[in-house]
Amino acid sequence: MINRSRWLPIAIVGFVTLLLVGLPLERTGNVRAVVDFLVPALATMAIFAVVCIGLNVQWGYTGIFNFGVVGFFLVGAYTAAIVTMPPADGEFSTYVGGFGQTLANVPLPGAAHWVPHLVGALAAAGISAVLALLLAWPMVRLREDYLAIALIGTAEVLRRIATEEQWLVNGSRGLAGIPRPLAGLADGDTYKYLFLALALATLALIYLLIDLGIRSPWGRVLRAIREDEGAAAAAGKNVNGFKLQGFVLGAAIMGAGGAFYAFQQGAISPETFTHFFGTFIIWAMLIAGGSGNMAGAIVGTYVIWGLWSVTLQLQGYDLPRFLADRVPHLRDTIIGLTIVVVLLVNPRGLVPERARVSRWLDRRVSSMRRAEKATTSPAAD
């Protein structure tokens, strides 16, 4: 049993890695082409892993079920875009913000390369958090399924606003020409490595911060609320207050993920932010990886996004036309089935959350057990 739970994720991750490297290699026979495919894919994975961690904070740790992830992702991406871009020219594009040039002139060393993006990413997280706060304040005491439908609605309204409001974010034409972070430090060909490093560093930073938070007494209260709200309340915890904090923190992380998505793409439009791409696939990642578990969120992102992006390569093969046309939609179906099958077969996901109150308690319990054994075993012999 223990063996199986340890080997299954390794086997699946290995299989995905084999596909990720093998399929492009087999198709092109060219290591360079494989690198050109893998590096941006890994950067995208890191960005989605950030969003998935955001959902993990909300669902995995706090038990808030957010079916409107795409709303926060969208807000983050758009906020980062309008903060880092130059002012709108008013002719071909209209949007608010456009602080890029002002921020680039801040008297700090190399300001143009990083200040607008740092401010943009922080603003993305901040605005996302404010949105979550505005929503959570009335909604957090709702029953979970009502909250879910309310958040689907919020996401849908945000998508409509992004499409309809020309003055705000250039409407359905979207925003193009979002400047890239640290663009001056590497030329066109090597920039993708730099961006990958930046994305991975951001993921690592968020991972460490959240891990620290979750292992603290604060995180323990969140998990207690997830397990049993009534019991947590009876222990004197302000349940709604903690749920609100978990929700807002998760939303801020999703917003930061959105910001990096905008930086990577360089152009965003309302059509990008579909429920499928922004919400469904993130849920599949978390459920497949194992919710309530940071490593699970990351493994899930790797597996799901890996399979998702590499199966498109199948279109390059000489498949019958009707099959080649359907490869993208086949992937959609499989994403949905993955959620269902994982919940039915192995609801804790690839990397199950360990039932642990705290490490301190683990040590205490195991030392007590050892002591107990030491006192009882001589008698048994």
Added chain:
Amino acid sequence: MASVADRNLVDRRDGAGSGLAAGTARRLGEAAPWVVLGVLGVWSAVALTEQFVVGIIVGSLYALAAVGLTLIYGIARVSHFAHGDVMMLSAYIGFFAFTGSVAGAGASDVTLPLGLASLPGATERIWLFSFGYGLVLAILIAAVAAVPILLAIDRAVYRPLLSRGASTAIVAVSSLGVAIAVRGVMLLVWGPSGRRYSQGIRDTVELPGLPRIVADQLFILATAAILAMAAYVLLYRTRLGTAMRATADNPDLARASGIDTGSVRRWTWAVAGFLTAVAGCLLALQSQLSPELGFVLLLPIFASAILGGIGSPHGAFIGGLVVGVIGETTVGAGWIGPGYKLAVTFVVLIVVILFRPGGLFGSRS
């Protein structure tokens, strides 16, 4: 009655009323939504008659689907987030039964020689409608086909999870997975572009005292009305309906008194599937078919069910009409742009779940 079921199913803030003044206040509070709705309804019917009529038509379809959703919620204990996609899938099955078309390679369709449209005279227009008996049969086939599909999903997904003691939230997440998979199947078989049941000019009719409406819309309205009445008779006038409401009220008690709750559960999915499928087909007749529409349809359907007090079929029906009328009239009056029609639904939903989580009529009846 259903209100008893409501009380068990819905968190509500109990008005801790005591004494005469509180009683009067409560009665006033209960009357208020009716008064507000009545005034708004009469005003919009007079001032924006055209939009009001369209609202009633669209709303009657939301209503049918919401009755299905509310039954599934109340009896099968599933927050069914795949409802919109199942509704759209049924519309596609109807489309397939009628035309025999599936997406082929590239942009062209493959038409199998199975469509009801190829029957002799099947597309000859009945009266002023834009379709012939072929489409009516196709809708019937879609409605019947939805039943085994939903039963299979329940059997394979929801029932195993529930019997394992999974929480409401886990079941809801699994229904999200079902929704994604169903959407994928629609894309796989019929492709991403929108489709229509019938092309060509739609005749309009003029009824005394009403604006001109498309003849097809009369068909929609009549079908919805007949189904609503049939559902009412089934739920409130038959043994099965009594068993269903008893199971919603208290499954353990129902089982103890000799009701086969497993069979009640299957009947619930069947009835809900039939209603939802017809609603999906008629909605496609009113506008169009598109795989992406399914998930978004959840908003008005859930809004209707919650507005009427979730678990209450007649409440869901009235809720559907209200949601339909509010959506059409606010856009028609020019208060908001047409892109925001769903946003209105959303606002209605939020206001209801914040201020009357038991539904407009849910507090006592």
